Amino acid sequence: MNSFERRLAEQASHCEQVLEEILSASPQPGERARPARLLAAMRHAALGGGKRLRPILVVESAALFGVSAAASMLAGAAFELLHCYSLVHDDLPAMDDDDLRRGKPTVHKAFDEATAILAGDALQTLAFDVLSREATHDDPAVRASLVRCLARASGIGGMAGGQMLDLEAEGRFSTNNTPVALDIGEIETLQRMKTGALLAACCEAGAILGRAPETEKTAIMRYARAIGFAFQLADDILDVEGDAAAVGKAVGKDAAKNKGTLVAAIGVPAARKRLDQLIDEAKDALAPFGARAQWLIACAEFIAARKS
Amino acid sequence: MNSFERRLAEQASHCEQVLEEILSASPQPGERARPARLLAAMRHAALGGGKRLRPILVVESAALFGVSAAASMLAGAAFELLHCYSLVHDDLPAMDDDDLRRGKPTVHKAFDEATAILAGDALQTLAFDVLSREATHDDPAVRASLVRCLARASGIGGMAGGQMLDLEAEGRFSTNNTPVALDIGEIETLQRMKTGALLAACCEAGAILGRAPETEKTAIMRYARAIGFAFQLADDILDVEGDAAAVGKAVGKDAAKNKGTLVAAIGVPAARKRLDQLIDEAKDALAPFGARAQWLIACAEFIAARKS
Numbered sequence: 001m002n003s004f005e006r007r008l009a010e011q012a013s014h015c016e017q018v019l020e021e022i023l024s025a026s027p028q029p030g031e032r033a034r035p036a037r038l039l040a041a042m043r044h045a046a047l048g049g050g051k052r053l054r055p056i057l058v059v060e061s062a063a064l065f066g067v068s069a070a071a072s073m074l075a076g077a078a079f080e081l082l083h084c085y086s087l088v089h090d091d092l093p094a095m096d097d098d099d100l101r102r103g104k105p106t107v108h109k110a111f112d113e114a115t116a117i118l119a120g121d122a123l124q125t126l127a128f129d130v131l132s133r134e135a136t137h138d139d140p141a142v143r144a145s146l147v148r149c150l151a152r153a154s155g156i157g158g159m160a161g162g163q164m165l166d167l168e169a170e171g172r173f174s175t176n177n178t179p180v181a182l183d184i185g186e187i188e189t190l191q192r193m194k195t196g197a198l199l200a201a202c203c204e205a206g207a208i209l210g211r212a213p214e215t216e217k218t219a220i221m222r223y224a225r226a227i228g229f230a231f232q233l234a235d236d237i238l239d240v241e242g243d244a245a246a247v248g249k250a251v252g253k254d255a256a257k258n259k260g261t262l263v264a265a266i267g268v269p270a271a272r273k274r275l276d277q278l279i280d281e282a283k284d285a286l287a288p289f290g291a292r293a294q295w296l297i298a299c300a301e302f303i304a305a306r307k308s
Numbered sequence: 309m310n311s312f313e314r315r316l317a318e319q320a321s322h323c324e325q326v327l328e329e330i331l332s333a334s335p336q337p338g339e340r341a342r343p344a345r346l347l348a349a350m351r352h353a354a355l356g357g358g359k360r361l362r363p364i365l366v367v368e369s370a371a372l373f374g375v376s377a378a379a380s381m382l383a384g385a386a387f388e389l390l391h392c393y394s395l396v397h398d399d400l401p402a403m404d405d406d407d408l409r410r411g412k413p414t415v416h417k418a419f420d421e422a423t424a425i426l427a428g429d430a431l432q433t434l435a436f437d438v439l440s441r442e443a444t445h446d447d448p449a450v451r452a453s454l455v456r457c458l459a460r461a462s463g464i465g466g467m468a469g470g471q472m473l474d475l476e477a478e479g480r481f482s483t484n485n486t487p488v489a490l491d492i493g494e495i496e497t498l499q500r501m502k503t504g505a506l507l508a509a510c511c512e513a514g515a516i517l518g519r520a521p522e523t524e525k526t527a528i529m530r531y532a533r534a535i536g537f538a539f540q541l542a543d544d545i546l547d548v549e550g551d552a553a554a555v556g557k558a559v560g561k562d563a564a565k566n567k568g569t570l571v572a573a574i575g576v577p578a579a580r581k582r583l584d585q586l587i588d589e590a591k592d593a594l595a596p597f598g599a600r601a602q603w604l605i606a607c608a609e610f611i612a613a614r615k616s
Contacts, residue, residue: 030457031465032501037481038464038472089429094421113402114475117425118468121397124429125463128436132456141448147455148440149338155433156346157339160426164346167422173345193340 004298011059012052014069018077019046022130041111041119042126046084049102053231053303054079054202060295061206061220072209075137075146078130079202082154085123086198088116090163124154137209145208153201162194187262188229195235196228203227222285223296230278231303233271236261240268242307279304312606319367320360322377326385327354330438349419349427350434354392357410361539361611362387362510368603369514369528380517383445383454386438387510390462393431394506396424398471432462445517453516461509470502495570496537503543504536511535530593531604538586539611541579544569548576550615587612 001009023043027034055076062072091098091106092113099109108116130136131146152158169190171179182190203224207217240263263271282300286293309317331351335342363384370380399406399414400421407417416424438444439454460466477498479487490498511532515525548571571579590608594601 027465028460030460031463031469032497032505033469034464035469035472035476037476038469042464085429089425092425094425112481114480115472117397117400117402118472118475121393121428121432122464122468124432125459125468128455129459129463132452132459139448140452143452144440144448144455147436147452151433151437151440152336152338155339155437156342156350156430157335160430160433161339161341161343161346164343164423164426167426168343168345172422173420189340197340 004295004302007295008051008056008302011056011069011073012050014073015052015055015077015080016047018073019080022077022081022126023047028129037111037115038118038122041107041115042123044104044110045088045107045119045123046081049104050080050084051306052076052080053299054083054199057199057202057224057227057296057299058205058209060299061203061224062209063206064220064289064292064296065207065210065212065216067206067210071137072206074130074133074135075205075209076202078127078136078146079150079198079205081123081127081130082150083198085120085127086154086159086163088120088123092116095163095167142208142211146205149201149204149208153197153204158193158197158201159195162190162192162197165190166194182265184262184265187265191232191262192225192229195232196225199228199231200224216288219285219288223282223300226278226282226285227300227303230275230282230300233262233275233278234303234306236263237268237271237275238307239263275304312603312610315603316359316364316610319364319377319381320358322381323360323363323385323388324355326381327388330385330389330434331355336437345419345423346426346430349415349423350431352412352418353396353415353427353431354389357412358388358392359614360384360388361607362391362507365507365510365532365535365604365607366513366517368607369511369532370517371514372528372597372600372604373515373518373520373524375514375518379445380514382438382441382443383513383517384510386435386444386454387458387506387513389431389435389438390458391506393428393435394462394467394471396428396431400424403471403475450516450519454513457509457512457516461505461512466501466505466509467503470498470500470505473498474502490573492570492573495573499540499570500533500537503540504533507536507539508532524596527593527596531590531608534586534590534593535608535611538583538590538608541570541583541586542611542614544571545576545579545583546615547571583612 023039023046025034025039055073058076058079059069059072087101088107090096091101092108098106100106107119127150128147131150132143137143154160169180169182171177174180200221203220207220279300283297286296331347331354333342333347363381366384366387367377367380395409396415398404399409400416406414408414415427435458436455439458440451445451462468477488477490479485482488508529511528515528587608591605594604
């Protein structure tokens, strides 16, 4: 394990601890009780797995502006909760109908559909709850900005909208279920919304936590957009070339569903080339930060090279 | 139409206008696009119906502290969006499986299940988005408090938790689907979480917007808890005695599902008596405000007497 891998593992473990506290059985002030079945489903969805890439991006971006992980991980955990909610709902029978996630049964398999819907709903709510807490940041202006940043990236204009476009591309709502042929621009919009927006928002959240000056915020947002799209490209390449056991979920599903991925449109070699270009762009965006940006650059390389 | 009914109608229409703007086709800064099908489903869920009781409670509570409706309705609309998301998800086949809502087909009937799940998800996100906007309040501390208030009332410790308890009470997860007999205390907890928490939070939001002093906030929270529970009691009485056409959704469903309602446990006459006590308590809580509280008191009476 090299120093970057060690750092990733430490941060993932730190995130797990913070999520464990957030998802404890103790009601917060203003909560009447935490029903056991719902809490268990939320814990199943959020604990014990995942690369924790989103909180790591929050923490590493905040670190660029001198914010410690101790001071940024709560916000990072909120972004992870939002991501976990989206996985629970995307896996539902009415959506992508997946049985396996992070090598475990999906929430509706381990519990049931109604519980999975509620668990996803409550994980989303909890994400915003966490961002509103004084422990997340003592300046309420920062907290309110974080809420807006997360909401814009994950609602109709971001992640949820991207999932809608994805279902439409599959031909789910056409009269004969025929997949819709998207052009490359449409595929890019879909994927930037579905996955890229939330990843980019993680970096923006780091800049908000670090009260970054506008020019530096612009630079990190350019990095963020590049790695957000790179992540999805790498995911799609994995779906074609990956091994289900390593990936921890079913592979080959995109082709089976005629999913509108860039890999399907331009092929693996061209997609790899595009991926390399995006990583170069991400590095270029961070050039003004010099050596301070080493961990974020390592994150970009990690995203491009990941095998699961 | 008396002056209170006229005021209710004006505020409902004001709320509709604000929701119409929030749910316009124009993407907000940070949003890439608003996919048409998802927007249509969200508009189906949120526009053109409903008593708008929650935003009215926000606005009337804020008015008690001198805040104009023009300055509080955006926050009110956020609480309504959260409520609308909960209706969309509660109506899903895996949950209460309802075909009719506010006299219209439910979202999964008018569209489909996947779209309904996403529309509910994105309505929730939009509620928090709206609360984070500067237009909602110029003080970020107020915005952050509103986010926390809404999140605590609607997550695992409030509304979503209450829906979980309700499904459990129906016997949904017992081996033979046998309804679970709840005692009166358990029924009260369930109902205070499922419906009461969000209604109470609306009044708390008004106090937050009005920067109410602590003693006045305590008084309005006492009012809020009483009417929150009164609303659910009135709803359960309507389910037994109401007329489907007037109510705008199926009635008699609680008995059919052996729902753990207080009406089922203690009968209609005792429930009506409890309802009267709660309204008396609500009025008593507002006594220190004198005539300023007349509209909130009218709201309490409206909740107790409503026929739909």
